Amino acid sequence: MTKPTLSCVLLVVLAALAVTARAARPVGLKHVEASTLTLCGQLMPGNPNPYHRVDTVRFKGFTRAENLQVRESAGLAVAFKTDSRVINVRTVYGQYQSPVNTTGIAARGYDLYVRRDGTWRYAGSGCKSDQRLLLGEDLELVANMDGSMHECLLYLPLFAEVDSVQIAVEASARIEPLPRPFRHRIGVWGSSFTHGTGVSRAGMTYVAQLSRLTGLEMLSLGCSGHSKLQPYFARVLAAAQVDAFLFDCFSNPSPGEIRERLLPFIETVRQALPGIPLVFQRTIRREGRNFNLKADSLEAAKIAVADSMMALACRRYSDVYYITPSATPPDHLSSVDGVHPDDYGYTLWARSLRGQLLPILKKYGIE
Amino acid sequence: MTKPTLSCVLLVVLAALAVTARAARPVGLKHVEASTLTLCGQLMPGNPNPYHRVDTVRFKGFTRAENLQVRESAGLAVAFKTDSRVINVRTVYGQYQSPVNTTGIAARGYDLYVRRDGTWRYAGSGCKSDQRLLLGEDLELVANMDGSMHECLLYLPLFAEVDSVQIAVEASARIEPLPRPFRHRIGVWGSSFTHGTGVSRAGMTYVAQLSRLTGLEMLSLGCSGHSKLQPYFARVLAAAQVDAFLFDCFSNPSPGEIRERLLPFIETVRQALPGIPLVFQRTIRREGRNFNLKADSLEAAKIAVADSMMALACRRYSDVYYITPSATPPDHLSSVDGVHPDDYGYTLWARSLRGQLLPILKKYGIE
Numbered sequence: 001m002t003k004p005t006l007s008c009v010l011l012v013v014l015a016a017l018a019v020t021a022r023a024a025r026p027v028g029l030k031h032v033e034a035s036t037l038t039l040c041g042q043l044m045p046g047n048p049n050p051y052h053r054v055d056t057v058r059f060k061g062f063t064r065a066e067n068l069q070v071r072e073s074a075g076l077a078v079a080f081k082t083d084s085r086v087i088n089v090r091t092v093y094g095q096y097q098s099p100v101n102t103t104g105i106a107a108r109g110y111d112l113y114v115r116r117d118g119t120w121r122y123a124g125s126g127c128k129s130d131q132r133l134l135l136g137e138d139l140e141l142v143a144n145m146d147g148s149m150h151e152c153l154l155y156l157p158l159f160a161e162v163d164s165v166q167i168a169v170e171a172s173a174r175i176e177p178l179p180r181p182f183r184h185r186i187g188v189w190g191s192s193f194t195h196g197t198g199v200s201r202a203g204m205t206y207v208a209q210l211s212r213l214t215g216l217e218m219l220s221l222g223c224s225g226h227s228k229l230q231p232y233f234a235r236v237l238a239a240a241q242v243d244a245f246l247f248d249c250f251s252n253p254s255p256g257e258i259r260e261r262l263l264p265f266i267e268t269v270r271q272a273l274p275g276i277p278l279v280f281q282r283t284i285r286r287e288g289r290n291f292n293l294k295a296d297s298l299e300a301a302k303i304a305v306a307d308s309m310m311a312l313a314c315r316r317y318s319d320v321y322y323i324t325p326s327a328t329p330p331d332h333l334s335s336v337d338g339v340h341p342d343d344y345g346y347t348l349w350a351r352s353l354r355g356q357l358l359p360i361l362k363k364y365g366i367e
Numbered sequence: 368m369t370k371p372t373l374s375c376v377l378l379v380v381l382a383a384l385a386v387t388a389r390a391a392r393p394v395g396l397k398h399v400e401a402s403t404l405t406l407c408g409q410l411m412p413g414n415p416n417p418y419h420r421v422d423t424v425r426f427k428g429f430t431r432a433e434n435l436q437v438r439e440s441a442g443l444a445v446a447f448k449t450d451s452r453v454i455n456v457r458t459v460y461g462q463y464q465s466p467v468n469t470t471g472i473a474a475r476g477y478d479l480y481v482r483r484d485g486t487w488r489y490a491g492s493g494c495k496s497d498q499r500l501l502l503g504e505d506l507e508l509v510a511n512m513d514g515s516m517h518e519c520l521l522y523l524p525l526f527a528e529v530d531s532v533q534i535a536v537e538a539s540a541r542i543e544p545l546p547r548p549f550r551h552r553i554g555v556w557g558s559s560f561t562h563g564t565g566v567s568r569a570g571m572t573y574v575a576q577l578s579r580l581t582g583l584e585m586l587s588l589g590c591s592g593h594s595k596l597q598p599y600f601a602r603v604l605a606a607a608q609v610d611a612f613l614f615d616c617f618s619n620p621s622p623g624e625i626r627e628r629l630l631p632f633i634e635t636v637r638q639a640l641p642g643i644p645l646v647f648q649r650t651i652r653r654e655g656r657n658f659n660l661k662a663d664s665l666e667a668a669k670i671a672v673a674d675s676m677m678a679l680a681c682r683r684y685s686d687v688y689y690i691t692p693s694a695t696p697p698d699h700l701s702s703v704d705g706v707h708p709d710d711y712g713y714t715l716w717a718r719s720l721r722g723q724l725l726p727i728l729k730k731y732g733i734e
Contacts, residue, residue, distance in 0.1 A: 099471075100493070100494050101472055101493075102470060103467060104465075104466075104468070105467055114657070116657075121699060122654045122657060123658045125702075125703070126467070126468075128467075129465075129467055130465070142655075142659055143659055146660060150658070198567065200703040209700075288491065290481070290489060291481055291490045291509050291512050292491075292512065294511035295511065332489055333576075334711075335489055335492075337472060337493055338493075342567045342709065343700070343709045343711060344714070347711070
């Protein structure tokens with residue numbers, strides 16, 4: 001849901017406060033637009049707004065909700081190095097959503113990692129409250145660093161359209177693009193699971209975790225609730241330049257939609273991108289099945305149709321694969337809302353993918 | 368932050384919508400006030416509002432923020448059995464908060480478990496969006512159950528004051544209090560960690576998880592940001608009837624406050640409740656330390672003072688203990704915001720407590 005409900009009175013108050021806030025901003029910082037650094041995770045680079053995942057002027061057919069989703073910055077991250085002791089971020093938002101099953105930090109905030117001993121280590125995360133957001137203040141992600149050069153990876157908001165993302169560092173500090181920290185280009189198209197619903201920070205989606213775990217660049221186009229094998233999405237994917245595709249497309253569609261749309265979907269992508277591996281994921285277990293007999297049988301039906309259609313697809317097409325990830329720990333406690341995993345569920349998902357996906361990609365020289 | 372910003376115009380619209388919503392409520396359901404069933408987790412039973420954790424008319428000295436927090440239903444759960452195929456909940460909210468580091472589901476929503484094979488298994492969770500909340504609609508937690516008798520445990524909101532919680536079941540179904548599913552009474556006083564900041568559902572606090580893991584009834588009085596060994600909190604705790612106390616009180620206070628307040632705090636509780644074990648927890652690792660040198664040294668100083676004061680306290684008082692929980696996985700990825708763990712961090716915390724706390728409690732016949 002967008003946030004159009006702030007009254008005019010409130011806006012006037014906020015505008016007045018904004019003047020004060022701007023005056024109170026820390027002096028001695030300089031701001032650098034994130035898109036001038038190394039932007040990672042872009043399935044379709046070169047969009048007029050660099051933080052849009054799809055150019056909605058070029059690609060048509062989306063519903064109103066999808067149109068917003070493909071413009072959200074989910075899955076994007078900016079890689080840079082700096083010797084600043086402070087790292088802030090300032091955002092100009094287009095729209096943002098506030099899902100009840102995902103933190104504000106993940107939805108409209110930021111998640112910063114710094115490389116230490118070859119590993120991306122958590123460094124800071126946060127967002128402003130609704131009340132503070134319109135003031136245009138910087139968000140402080142980390143302060144009091146040691147002043148040596150650090151390699152940084154900053155994940156952008158999952159459920160926000162951003163028109164500008166400025167990274168603020170000390171005026172005297174260096175800030176430079178980092179050489180691309182991930183190899184190859186693996187497109188990932190999917191549902192709310194790929195979008196990141198349920199996580200507490202943008203870097204905890206299974207896609208982001210898998211990138212950090214493997215060093216492979218995952219290019220996420222998750223559209224919560226809308227990964228239904230639509231032909232207009234197939235046309236977007238067919239126009240992408242990637243070395244492989246990973247699909248999470250059996251969570252949202254009905255059994256009938258899977259039966260009707262899967263093969264034409266594969267046909268469109270296959271024709272445009274012959275010879276690259278197309279890896280489909282079985283949908284994960286939804287904990288909402290546990291006591292709801294109807295949800296249980298609907299899930300079983302969806303999975304049965306996907307299984308049988310994928311068996312057909314794997315016979316008909318070469319380089320098409322079907323794998324089974326898991327986001328379920330032994331105690332089944334990783335569900336936020338009966339559908340979406342929490343951070344740990346997504347960690348398990350990423351780990352389960354690594355074991356199955358890497359051997360497939362390796363056959364294509366992707367490693 | 369409370370939500371006083373809805374304009375009058377919006378309230379009128381919502382009131383109008385509410386009429387429609389009430390008319391549209393599912394027919395054939397009956398509503399039972401949760402407090403007439405088995406309310407678990409109450410440190411101070413018998414409050415005029417049964418979902419308040421502390422009677423703020425009886426106990427004074429709280430700041431405005433603390434006054435709200437002790438009235439929030441964090442840590443409370445209602446145990447019942449029913450053969451209804453549907454379980455809904457209807458809430459009358461007093462106030463609620465919307466922290467950016469915690470989901471709406473955890474802050475103002477519900478988390479339902481059903482006992483299966485002796486284990487509390489996730490059954491459903493959710494909350495209404497801000498826009499739907501004021502309509503007074505039922506929230507559906509689970510539907511299409513099998514109609515046999517089930518034992519249920521429903522966790523109440525963490526960051527909401529609730530004036531009424533009605534559980535809705537089919538009109539023809541039975542709903543009865545469950546015999547108390549947890550043994551003994553262990554008071555837990557603490558910070559945002561005990562309150563549950565960072566979780567995705569109310570049942571994922573370390574306190575709730577520890578109750579389910581051990582079968583012991585944990586009575587939570589977590590007050591985010593305000594667990595500072597204040598004398599007026601000691602007076603509340605001294606008036607509670609418990610078999611043991613577990614404290615998470617070294618996260619919020621400054622080193623100076625720890626030095627000054629710890630021994631008088633123990634003295635107050637000790638005099639009122641002689642002979643029961645008082646178990647203090649060392650504060651967990653905050654991931655915000657990773658690159659922030661100032662945060663790192665402040666944390667180190669706080670922990671050093673707590674360690675030395677607790678060494679003194681353990682010498683001076685019998686039945687006082689100091690243990691070290693951990694919420695940190697090997698990859699350090701369990702932090703929501705540099706301070707608070709996510710669900711998995713709290714799972715690790717609960718598991719680490721079990722091993723250290725149970726042997727202490729056993730010495731007092733608490734097992």
